Amino acid sequence: MTAVETVNRQVRLAARPVGLPKPSDWRFTEEPLGDPPHGGVVVRNLLLSLDPAMRGWMNEGRSYIPPVGIGEVMRAVGVGRIVASSSPAFAAGDYVSGALGIQTHATLDAEGLERSGLVRIDRRLAPLPKWLNPLGMPGMTAYFGLLDIGQPKAGETVVVSGAAGAVGQTVGQVAKIKGCRAVGIAGGRAKCEFVVGELGFDACIDYKAGSVREGLKQHCPGGVDVYFDNVGGEILDTVLTRINRKARIVICGAISQYNNTTPIKGPSNYLSLLVNRARMEGMVVFDYADRFPAAIAEIAGWMREGRFRSREDIVEGLDRFPDALNGLFAGENFGKLILKVGEDG
Amino acid sequence: MTAVETVNRQVRLAARPVGLPKPSDWRFTEEPLGDPPHGGVVVRNLLLSLDPAMRGWMNEGRSYIPPVGIGEVMRAVGVGRIVASSSPAFAAGDYVSGALGIQTHATLDAEGLERSGLVRIDRRLAPLPKWLNPLGMPGMTAYFGLLDIGQPKAGETVVVSGAAGAVGQTVGQVAKIKGCRAVGIAGGRAKCEFVVGELGFDACIDYKAGSVREGLKQHCPGGVDVYFDNVGGEILDTVLTRINRKARIVICGAISQYNNTTPIKGPSNYLSLLVNRARMEGMVVFDYADRFPAAIAEIAGWMREGRFRSREDIVEGLDRFPDALNGLFAGENFGKLILKVGEDG
Numbered sequence: 001m002t003a004v005e006t007v008n009r010q011v012r013l014a015a016r017p018v019g020l021p022k023p024s025d026w027r028f029t030e031e032p033l034g035d036p037p038h039g040g041v042v043v044r045n046l047l048l049s050l051d052p053a054m055r056g057w058m059n060e061g062r063s064y065i066p067p068v069g070i071g072e073v074m075r076a077v078g079v080g081r082i083v084a085s086s087s088p089a090f091a092a093g094d095y096v097s098g099a100l101g102i103q104t105h106a107t108l109d110a111e112g113l114e115r116s117g118l119v120r121i122d123r124r125l126a127p128l129p130k131w132l133n134p135l136g137m138p139g140m141t142a143y144f145g146l147l148d149i150g151q152p153k154a155g156e157t158v159v160v161s162g163a164a165g166a167v168g169q170t171v172g173q174v175a176k177i178k179g180c181r182a183v184g185i186a187g188g189r190a191k192c193e194f195v196v197g198e199l200g201f202d203a204c205i206d207y208k209a210g211s212v213r214e215g216l217k218q219h220c221p222g223g224v225d226v227y228f229d230n231v232g233g234e235i236l237d238t239v240l241t242r243i244n245r246k247a248r249i250v251i252c253g254a255i256s257q258y259n260n261t262t263p264i265k266g267p268s269n270y271l272s273l274l275v276n277r278a279r280m281e282g283m284v285v286f287d288y289a290d291r292f293p294a295a296i297a298e299i300a301g302w303m304r305e306g307r308f309r310s311r312e313d314i315v316e317g318l319d320r321f322p323d324a325l326n327g328l329f330a331g332e333n334f335g336k337l338i339l340k341v342g343e344d345g
Numbered sequence: 346m347t348a349v350e351t352v353n354r355q356v357r358l359a360a361r362p363v364g365l366p367k368p369s370d371w372r373f374t375e376e377p378l379g380d381p382p383h384g385g386v387v388v389r390n391l392l393l394s395l396d397p398a399m400r401g402w403m404n405e406g407r408s409y410i411p412p413v414g415i416g417e418v419m420r421a422v423g424v425g426r427i428v429a430s431s432s433p434a435f436a437a438g439d440y441v442s443g444a445l446g447i448q449t450h451a452t453l454d455a456e457g458l459e460r461s462g463l464v465r466i467d468r469r470l471a472p473l474p475k476w477l478n479p480l481g482m483p484g485m486t487a488y489f490g491l492l493d494i495g496q497p498k499a500g501e502t503v504v505v506s507g508a509a510g511a512v513g514q515t516v517g518q519v520a521k522i523k524g525c526r527a528v529g530i531a532g533g534r535a536k537c538e539f540v541v542g543e544l545g546f547d548a549c550i551d552y553k554a555g556s557v558r559e560g561l562k563q564h565c566p567g568g569v570d571v572y573f574d575n576v577g578g579e580i581l582d583t584v585l586t587r588i589n590r591k592a593r594i595v596i597c598g599a600i601s602q603y604n605n606t607t608p609i610k611g612p613s614n615y616l617s618l619l620v621n622r623a624r625m626e627g628m629v630v631f632d633y634a635d636r637f638p639a640a641i642a643e644i645a646g647w648m649r650e651g652r653f654r655s656r657e658d659i660v661e662g663l664d665r666f667p668d669a670l671n672g673l674f675a676g677e678n679f680g681k682l683i684l685k686v687g688e689d690g
Binding site: 063064232237251252253254257263264265266267268269270271272273274275276277278279280281282283284287 | 596612613614617620624625627628629632
C-alpha cells in the first residue's frame with residue numbers, strides 16, 4: 001500500500017477553449033483530503049479515460065449532458081480504488097469505475113455516487129485498463145452503436161474510421177465476430193498494421209498515405225453497408241460516395257471537427273442517403289446503461305477465448321493531462337488513451 | 346374529339362446544364378406520328394409533371410435512375426389518353442399515367458410500356474391533374490416518406506419544407522389526419538395562408554419574411570419530431586437545431602441545392618443527430634410501387650370525405666417547358682406544377 005495521502009490534486013477548467021485547448025484553459029489546484037461524507041466514499045483514482053467527447057463537454061450550450069462549468073474539476077470517466085467508505089454499497093479496497101474527474105481522488109457523497117454512476121468492477125475479469133477500453137465506455141459505444149444502430153448482417157461490409165482508436169478497435173472486431181468484412185480507416189502505417197495484423201480486420205486504409213476513395217474502391221469492392229463514423233469531415237463525405245442501398249451510417253463522433261473555430265463541415269454528399277435509401281443515425285452510449293453488464297460479459301468472454309484484443313496507450317502523471325488530450329485530437333495516441341494518476345495496490 | 350394529329354412535338358436534352366438550365370440546353374424537335382408498334386400503344390399526352398427531381402436526371406453520374414441521355418426526349422411523368430393500341434392491356438380512350446416524356450405523344454412498344462410504368466387511371470376517382478399530384482408520384486412520395494420513414498405518432502410535431510409544393514401539401518395533411526401537429530415552411534405570405542387556411546396545417550413559417558429559427562421556436566414549442574425535407578441547405582440546418590430526441594428526418598429532396606455549381610452545402614448541424622439520437626434517412630418513391638394502389642385508394646377516400654385538398658399550378662403549352670421548369674427552382678409555382686400539352690376529350 002502507498003502512504004496515506006492527504007491532498008487531492010485536480011485539473012479544473014479555467015476558460016472555455018476556442019479551438020484546441022490552450023494551457024491557460026486549465027488550472028491545477030490542490031485540496032486537503034478528508035473523510036468520506038455521510039453515505040459516500042473517497043476513491044483513489046488510478047486510471048482516467050481521455051476521450052474525444054471531452055472537447056464537447058468544454059463548450060457552452062445544449063448537448064446530451066451539461067457542459068463542465070468554469071472552475072469545475074474536468075469531467076472524466078476513470079477507474080479507482082475505494083480508500084474509505086461510509087456507503088453500504090462500497091467497501092475500502094473495492095475497485096470501481098465512474099465519472100471520477102481529472103484529479104487524484106474523488107470524494108463523493110450519496111448524491112455524487114449516483115451522479116458519477118459509480119459501479120464496482122471485477123478486476124479478475126480483466127486488467128484495470130481494459131475497464132476503460134473494451135469493457136468501458138468506448139467498448140460499450142462500439143458494441144451498441146454497431147449492433148443496435150448499424151445492425152450488420154453476416155456477409156456485409158463494415159467500415160470504421162478511427163479504427164485504431166478506442167471505439168474503432170472494438171467496432172471492427174465485433175463486426176468480424178458477427179461474420180462481416182471489417183475495413184478500418186486510420187492514420188499511419190503502424191496503426192493500419194496493428195488493425196489488420198493484431199486485431200484481424202480484413203483491411204485498413206491509411207488516410208495519411210493516400211486517397212480514402214481509392215482505398216474504399218479497393219478494399220470494399222461490394223460497397224459499404226455499415227459505416228461507423230468517429231471522425232466526420234472529409235472522410236465521412238468520401239464514404240458517403242461508396243455506400244450501398246439501405247446502408248446504415250452510425251454517427252458516433254466527429255473528432256476532425258471538434259476544435260474547429262469555423263462552423264463544422266457538414267457532409268456535402270448527404271444526398272447519397274436519398275439515392276441509396278440509406279440512414280444516418282446518432283447514438284449516445286448512456287442510453288444502453290441497463291444492458292452494459294450483458295455486453296461486458298460477452299466481450300470479456302471473447303477476450304478469454306482469444307478472439308478479441310485491445311490496446312491502450314497509457315500516459316503517466318496528472319500534469320500531462322493538457323498535452324495528452326491535445327495529442328488525442330492530433331491522432332498521436334495509439335490505442336485507447338489513458339492517463340495514469342495512481343499506482344494500483 | 347380533336348382532329349387526327351400527325352406530328353409528335355418533343356423537347357430533348359441538348360446539353361448537360363451547368364447550374365440553372367439555359368435555353369440552349371434544350372432542343373425542340375418534331376417527328377411524324379405513326380401506328381403503335383406491335384404490342385405497344387400511342388398516347389396523346391395531356392398533362393406532364395414538372396418536378397425538382399428532373400434537375401438530377403439531367404446530370405451525369407450514378408443515381409437511383411440513369412440520367413437522361415444527350416439528345417433524348419426529356420423524361421417526365423404524365424397523364425394521357427390512349428389514341429391507338431396494339432397491346433392487350435390498353436384500349437383507345439383509356440386514361441393512363443407513366444413516364445411519357447416532355448412531348449405531345451408517347452409511342453411505346455411492349456418494352457417501353459414496361460419501362461414507362463404505364464398504368465390505367467380511373468378518371469371518375471379524381472380529375473386528371475390530381476393524378477399527377479396527391480394520387481401521383483408527389484402524393485406517393487409524401488405518403489410513404491412520411492408514414493414509412495418518418496413514422497409519426499399522434500401528438501408529435503411534423504415539420505415539412507416546400508409546404509405549398511406538391512409533396513409538402515400531402516405531407517402536412519396526412520400528418521394532420523394521423524393526429525400530429527403539422528407546421529409548414531414555405532416562401533411568401535400567399536403560400537403560407539394557403540397552407541394554413543386551405544390545407545389545415547397548424548402553422549406555416551414564411552422563410553422569405555423572417556427567421557425560420559424564430560418561427561420554429563414559436564410554432565413548435567415542443568420541438569420537432571419529424572422533419573420532411575424537400576429543400577436542404579440553410580433550412581435543413583436550422584431545423585436540425587430544433588429536433589427532439591429520437592427525431593426522424595426524411596430526406597426527400599434538396600431543391601435549394603440542385604442548381605449549385607459549387608458543392609452542395611452539407612448540413613453543418615448534423616451532429617445534432619448524435620446529441621438527439623436522431624435519424625436522417627433517404628427514400629425513393631419507386632420502392633413502394635406495389636403499395637401505390639392502396640395509398641391512392643386511401644387518399645382518394647380522404648378527398649371524397651372533404652378531409653384532403655390539393656392545388657395544382659397548370660402552365661399551358663409545350664413551348665413553355667424551359668421557363669416553367671426554371672420557375673420551379675425559383676419557387677414561382679404555387680401548388681403542384683403541371684405542363685398542359687393537350688386537351689382532354
